[in-house]
Amino acid sequence: MKQFFKFVLATVVGIILSTIIIVLVVAGLIAGAASSDKTTQVDANSILHIEIKYPISERTPNNPLANLNFLGLDGDKSVGLKDILANIKKAKTDSNIKGILLDESYMLSGQATTEEIRNALIDFKKSGKFIIAYAEVYTKGFYYLASVADKVYINPKGVFEFDGFSSQTMFFKGALDKLGIEAQVIRVGTFKSAVEPMILTKMSDANKLQVSSYLNSLYDHYLTGISKARGINKDSLFNYANQARVQQPEDALKLKLVDGLKYRDELLAEVKTKLGIKEKTDINSVEISEYTKANNDADTKDVSTNRIAVVYASGEIAGGEGDDNSIGSETTAKALRKVRTDDKIKAVVLRVNSPGGSSLASDVIWREVMLTKKVKPIIVSMGDVAASGGYYISCAADSIIAEPNTITGSIGIFAILPNMQKLFNDKLGITFDGVKTGQYADLGNTSRPLTPAERQILQNQINHGYDDFTKAVADGRHKTQAYINSIGQGRVWTGEQAIKIGLVDRLGNIDDAVKSAAKMAKLKNYRTVAYPEQKSVLNKLGESFSIQMKTRMLKSELGENYPVYEQIKNITSIMRTPLARMEYDVVIK
Template sequence: MKQFFKFVLATVVGIVIVCIIMLFVVIGIIAAAASDGDVKVEDNSVLNVSFKTNIPERTPNNPLAGLDFLGFSDDKQLGLNDILSSIKKAKTDDHIKGIFITDSYLMAGQATAQEIRDALIDFKKSKKFIIAYSEVYTQGFYYMASVADKVYINPKGIFEFAGMSSQVTFFKGALDKLGIEAQIIKVGTYKSAVEPFFLDKMSDANRQQVTAYLGSLYNQFLGGVSASRKINKDSLYVIADQLKVRYPADALKYKLVDGLKYKDEVLNELKKLTNTDLDKNLKGVELPAYAKSSGADDNDKDVDSSNQIAMIYASGEINGGEGDDNSIGSDRISAALRKARLSDKVKAVVLRVNSPGGSSLASDVIWREVSLTKKVKPIIVSMGAYAASGGYYISCAADSIFAQPNTVTGSIGIFAILPNMQKLLNDKLGITFDGVKTGKYADLGDVSRPLTADERAILQDQINNGYDDFTKAVADGRKKSQAYINTIGQGRVWTGEQALKIGLVDRLGNINDAIASAAKKAKIKNYKLVAYPEQKGFFKSMSDDVQTRIKTNLLQKELGTNYAYYNQLKTLQGMIRVPQARLPFVAEHW
């Protein structure tokens, strides 16, 4: 009995200690969050713009961001929404004299970079300066930074300017060795998401479409750099094609940069531009801190709160259920659309879509809510880096669709994958199966055997029916014939620039253009932007984040570089049998 009480006491003490530790952690997090909001922007300050993490559509409600907690550290992520609003605010902020763009990886799609680039170009209308400096310029970072008044690179730095590439990983060889056959049912000549599982190289149709849309993206990239740097676009193509820029001095020679400087030299130049003594520190504020500083966003001042525009963020792969800020759950997004539709204060809706697609059923559930919303108030779609396949499905019913020239969209097609693992189970593992059934098709979908001709015909009919629903929805939404949509469908991927020409989008423009269009259609001038869906609360967000960090950290340590393949296999698992409307596994380098 004495031993029992000893264990009980030890347990109670342990629980108390853990609670005390968690209390201090929570207090620390709250204090850190509070201190972030107390940033004071001094006179003659420079806004430091640097991107070293992924850029989500909106800033996550992550209380652990930037903290080293339980051995799991994480950088702060700033959403595109706060990036754009901060640059807009800095344009009229008398404390900010200019922007300093510095070392960034810019891990974002080309259309996301375009949004930031557009905001920087608008900032320049204030006549304030923009200076860019980096030790390494990736093409993506340079595309954004090229709008600066002066672009500098470290004399020993790295400057990438070689064109774009697109690569697909094929799994057929590995599946053959394992004795697994990927049974493919699809509609769409260009629907290439399934190709990695039954081919060992790109089909002619896929090569044709990737060549076309990658060429369009590259043309947009060269056009942007050409306009900013005042260099002929054809000359830029030759510079990249012949890899003429191999060292920083080459970048200066071909006028892609304005000088070779070390950071201290650039900081001295910034001091001169801000009338700061050279022997004193440059006054600056980091973008995340500026985004959280009091008065960093005046959107809510002097506005009529009874006139609202709902900004609904739909980002990530589309599936059923709740989803989160990084994935589109049909329940969560549908609920957000209903809430906005039923609110008397919401006069118009902007649906921000950044998705490669996913479940066709979940996409249809969201499409229905978009269609219902359109009947009672204006709904405008703003497309991000991707709005393809299921991402286009949920967009097509809107009143109007805005895309960036370099948005990847289209991919109107449906597919399903069902593995046949008979050889793996029977021949390699020695596992066999036997059983009884009450109906001919009771075991349809059994992975231990191949599909029969009848079963394949049934599944093909279901996929055909899904494609017919998809093309009909697009035809109705775009006011085109279904036959025409079929000619530009077939799973083919288009850029925003191409999509405008064939009628899949209405205008090329950014988020602000879409918001302005929504306000005009709703006939309101003074309005408040309200973000949907509601983000998780503090404690729920903290609890989920801790669990995710621990799981991810353990998996990454165990799998190492194979973690990327684990993620691909997880995606594949979700694709089995369930009809899919999604983009292929494509790695694009720019």
């Protein structure tokens, strides 16, 4: 009986706790929704405060709990690139905004994203308003952004990173060998290096050649931008980095990389001077995350019925449904079909930010781009990366626009099938036996190695996939298939390099792509609409809650090993189906 009451009490407590949690979630949802609809009031004589310490997605997440902090979950106030650019543009004509304070930012996203924000800041300066940059630690990415500011300041005891670019790959072959797992690779492309971490212990000569090529191209663009902004000879900048001339903040000041050494109170005093306010008066500022909801009298609402659709394709490509951070072939194809058949939509911009993924899913999306092209103009705008499958879905467009530091190309295809016989037999003592009705009925069985005949079957499939890929690119780019094969082979290029070999038409940002689409559609008045539609508040709430809880527990358990877990996850996903994908991640430090 005692045990019975114990179980009853536990059940009652569980119901009460569940009810409390549900009430808190619903209350949070209502409060978040109400908060998200509230207009931000911008006071006169204000500054726009930009501090970015999160990975920048293409669009601001539709998170109803962004302004809340409860149940141990921090509100996600991250702002997508679309809104960051729009807010800087709005601030340019907002009479209440007198300048921008660029505060210490990590710039965790790719270089093309930083480039777009940097160009928006350069345009902002045309208004005559000031930009001041400040940090205790200048990473290479943030300094590139901050270099366009009127004044660049660093904390007197701060850190200034200026030592060149490097790229490092983690190799797993030794770990797989110890586990008794053989990665059986079938690929086309000398430079298709995504498989190398599982079959080599260091970079191949071909991969070193391509990484060196695009890394130097990215670095040259980086130095050119800083040289122009700071008025320092590019060769001098190269030597400063190569010789490790910047070791202390005083070195950065001496070499004119920064304009002064200031503590934050000194920085704020200068901002007050710029605004013309007294020392004891508070600075009016608005966070970029809040400025999205601010009205601007200078804005004009375009009521034109003509529309240009911007279809966002961001993340790894896979079959099925996608979200803000992944490209689902079903979701993206549906969005393209919708804009293709909507008579109010006169042109389409496909915004691609993807390293690729499933070759089948890529082909499904490519087909929809082809069909769209037949009825209305479609322009591709490339973000940080549009490579492999990301290039596949782009190649059929009327025109391709990329940033100079976009990573693209990687025209190739591969598959990996793990042979875990030694793991099962030698490590675990597990053996297998069975029967089959045909010679190849168990093709793909991971408990044994592939036979030569089976390997040839898979190689033929991969060859066929590569032939389809290069033909699609050749047709889309009006080149011969032989030429595309010569610049393909899985090789990665930057946007600047891609123009020279015909994979990209011109350099520019997403705004340039919209203008190009409008020109092709012969539109003077239009408005843009975004697709696919972001998930509903309730769906987002469920995802946000479960993902944050899972991520938080994993990070707590794994600590500094969490990035290794992410890499292993990538390997697991690769060992499934033929992929049109580049390296796991191009990490530049």
